[in-house]
Amino acid sequence: MKFTCAKNKLQEAISIAQKAVTGKSPMPILQGIHISAKSAQLTLIGSDIDLSIETKIAADIQEEGTIVVDSKLFGEIIRKLPNSSVQISTIDNNSIEIICEKSKFTLIHMDADEFPNLPNINENMIFSIRQKVLKNMIKGTIFAIAQDETRPILTGILFEVNDEKLNLVALDGYRLALRSNSIDNDNTINAVIPGKTLSELAKILSEDEESVNITFTPNHILFNLGQTKIISRLLEGEFIRYNSIIPEEYNLKVTAKRGELLNCIERASLMAKDGNTNLIKFDIKDDNLIITSNSQLGKVREELNIILQGDELQIAFNSKYLIDVLKIIDEEEIILEFSSSVSPCVIKNIDNTKYTYLVLPVRLLNA
Amino acid sequence: MKFTCAKNKLQEAISIAQKAVTGKSPMPILQGIHISAKSAQLTLIGSDIDLSIETKIAADIQEEGTIVVDSKLFGEIIRKLPNSSVQISTIDNNSIEIICEKSKFTLIHMDADEFPNLPNINENMIFSIRQKVLKNMIKGTIFAIAQDETRPILTGILFEVNDEKLNLVALDGYRLALRSNSIDNDNTINAVIPGKTLSELAKILSEDEESVNITFTPNHILFNLGQTKIISRLLEGEFIRYNSIIPEEYNLKVTAKRGELLNCIERASLMAKDGNTNLIKFDIKDDNLIITSNSQLGKVREELNIILQGDELQIAFNSKYLIDVLKIIDEEEIILEFSSSVSPCVIKNIDNTKYTYLVLPVRLLNA
Numbered sequence: 001m002k003f004t005c006a007k008n009k010l011q012e013a014i015s016i017a018q019k020a021v022t023g024k025s026p027m028p029i030l031q032g033i034h035i036s037a038k039s040a041q042l043t044l045i046g047s048d049i050d051l052s053i054e055t056k057i058a059a060d061i062q063e064e065g066t067i068v069v070d071s072k073l074f075g076e077i078i079r080k081l082p083n084s085s086v087q088i089s090t091i092d093n094n095s096i097e098i099i100c101e102k103s104k105f106t107l108i109h110m111d112a113d114e115f116p117n118l119p120n121i122n123e124n125m126i127f128s129i130r131q132k133v134l135k136n137m138i139k140g141t142i143f144a145i146a147q148d149e150t151r152p153i154l155t156g157i158l159f160e161v162n163d164e165k166l167n168l169v170a171l172d173g174y175r176l177a178l179r180s181n182s183i184d185n186d187n188t189i190n191a192v193i194p195g196k197t198l199s200e201l202a203k204i205l206s207e208d209e210e211s212v213n214i215t216f217t218p219n220h221i222l223f224n225l226g227q228t229k230i231i232s233r234l235l236e237g238e239f240i241r242y243n244s245i246i247p248e249e250y251n252l253k254v255t256a257k258r259g260e261l262l263n264c265i266e267r268a269s270l271m272a273k274d275g276n277t278n279l280i281k282f283d284i285k286d287d288n289l290i291i292t293s294n295s296q297l298g299k300v301r302e303e304l305n306i307i308l309q310g311d312e313l314q315i316a317f318n319s320k321y322l323i324d325v326l327k328i329i330d331e332e333e334i335i336l337e338f339s340s341s342v343s344p345c346v347i348k349n350i351d352n353t354k355y356t357y358l359v360l361p362v363r364l365l366n367a
Numbered sequence: 368m369k370f371t372c373a374k375n376k377l378q379e380a381i382s383i384a385q386k387a388v389t390g391k392s393p394m395p396i397l398q399g400i401h402i403s404a405k406s407a408q409l410t411l412i413g414s415d416i417d418l419s420i421e422t423k424i425a426a427d428i429q430e431e432g433t434i435v436v437d438s439k440l441f442g443e444i445i446r447k448l449p450n451s452s453v454q455i456s457t458i459d460n461n462s463i464e465i466i467c468e469k470s471k472f473t474l475i476h477m478d479a480d481e482f483p484n485l486p487n488i489n490e491n492m493i494f495s496i497r498q499k500v501l502k503n504m505i506k507g508t509i510f511a512i513a514q515d516e517t518r519p520i521l522t523g524i525l526f527e528v529n530d531e532k533l534n535l536v537a538l539d540g541y542r543l544a545l546r547s548n549s550i551d552n553d554n555t556i557n558a559v560i561p562g563k564t565l566s567e568l569a570k571i572l573s574e575d576e577e578s579v580n581i582t583f584t585p586n587h588i589l590f591n592l593g594q595t596k597i598i599s600r601l602l603e604g605e606f607i608r609y610n611s612i613i614p615e616e617y618n619l620k621v622t623a624k625r626g627e628l629l630n631c632i633e634r635a636s637l638m639a640k641d642g643n644t645n646l647i648k649f650d651i652k653d654d655n656l657i658i659t660s661n662s663q664l665g666k667v668r669e670e671l672n673i674i675l676q677g678d679e680l681q682i683a684f685n686s687k688y689l690i691d692v693l694k695i696i697d698e699e700e701i702i703l704e705f706s707s708s709v710s711p712c713v714i715k716n717i718d719n720t721k722y723t724y725l726v727l728p729v730r731l732l733n734a
Contacts, residue, residue: 073637073664077637080630080633080634080637081634082630095665102669102670102671103631103634103667103668103669103670104667104668104669105634105638105666105667105668106666107664107665108663108664108665263447263449264470266447267444267447267470267472270440270443270444270447271472296475297437297440297474298462298472298473298474298475299472299473300471300472300473301470301471301472302469302470302471303469303470304469
């Protein structure tokens, strides 16, 4: 194998493929990046079996070939090279030689045959969506996935396609995040994608107008970004029927400024850290929201102007769950819907349709 | 006690005084900030006994008084308040009340009498130096202090005043860093200041033209920045007679570009991480510096144009010590002086007088 390519292009490709390399795999070959040079193109693959990322860049191929090199060391070497043309070739003793200006590295490589094959997916695009839209939907839901593995299905995000809409849903038993976007497809699909896949995908998705094509198979999902393909297994099992959890009715509706509410809750939570309860109390009455909290060290009272439609209410929350939601919303004006002190709070924006967040209250002994 | 002051001024003062609070003290009172309100001024003090920082801000004092409050929690509360006027007053139950717009905190305070007194220092300025100059001198030496406590004196920096010069010297047995600056004083003083004191001081020193006045006592040093005073005990014992370590003669002199040399060494060190030796070899010959390193994973060869005066030489180093020096130097053209493969390398800038760095080589078995 022998090829020449631009240092910065190669560095970028490594950083993409590397996102699938965990570095903690029991199989040493999976700490490597698979590089194949063929017909004017370099293909880099990183994989941890569950997630594989393949990316292509143009290169001047003088001799075709395939190798696997240690992902971390190879990535560091290329990153530190001068911004110039890099020549890489296989030499004796299972090694490659990397030459860039006056730098010359010799690096052991592994046997490419040991690298697992990518799942064989017959690309059959179900729908296409703008990369920045999908990126936003992932960021707007991924914080609500379960952190523990007791119910593995909840460590992923549900991709639900129906009624020409794509819904992303995450929930962990204490809160739920739902983001929706219209798509040009009338299939019905339910698939749960591992959180790890989507957090890496979100880093790769661009902020501009390009699209990503998505293909589902019974066990896998394929995101095709053009030069880059991300293939992930799906999580097995049924996702929770989340629709039945979201209340359709409410007894009181609060309209509030997101930024102000976030600041009040963050301040109140400073006093709620004692014993790790994060417990804050809302007292909603007369276009006023009073937030209080206390601990052995002291107490706090915050007051916020709101618009209240409906009855007054006292309700308590784990402040962390509210802060997570309020930080992820872009809009400045939001709506909170409540039914009782033991029913979930639903958080929406004024225009309503793009997202729905739900946070369960903390039941107080004296409530 | 009762006073009103601007939130951002108070926040700034807390962040200064807080730098002396370690949070790990066995005395709970030392996790607090001492606040006294007197004659239109608020004085905040943080201390860990060895290091004390006192800072003053203007405030509207309605009732004089003194308290101690938990440094971390109080700092977080003030930081999160809206950028407005803050009113703080003592209330019942050993508490203070903090009011800012619609936020109201109640916070337990401690007994100010338990707070240790600052060392009683009769201010008697020995010399004055521009803050940004001292800041630079500290940054340029502190990386070379000893990290382990086997020789406590080496965990500090020597402040040496003589011949109308201030020298800062740090050394750890493997390398030495010396920065000098002329001052308007002909006393002779030797004092060793703890590294922790100087690293916090460097964060407080400003980047502009203001000066800092320095007073020495047999056991303490006082840095007076105007509104802020930093008082630190000195380290006890004799510092190493560093002058005898710095070679005055050399057999070969290399002139090199600092940035290029740093890049070459950083790349070479990628291959030197195996077994944590960081071992890289220099081969100096014919206006060329060849840097090599190897490990089980591969090897590297870097080549750099230099100007060589003197004989050729092969010498090996721990790359970390060279990288530390090359990163801290601003100048682009530097001089390296060598005597033999087992003698220290001296690194200077072209103009020479402001700094001297010294790095010991690694003795090779085949050298």
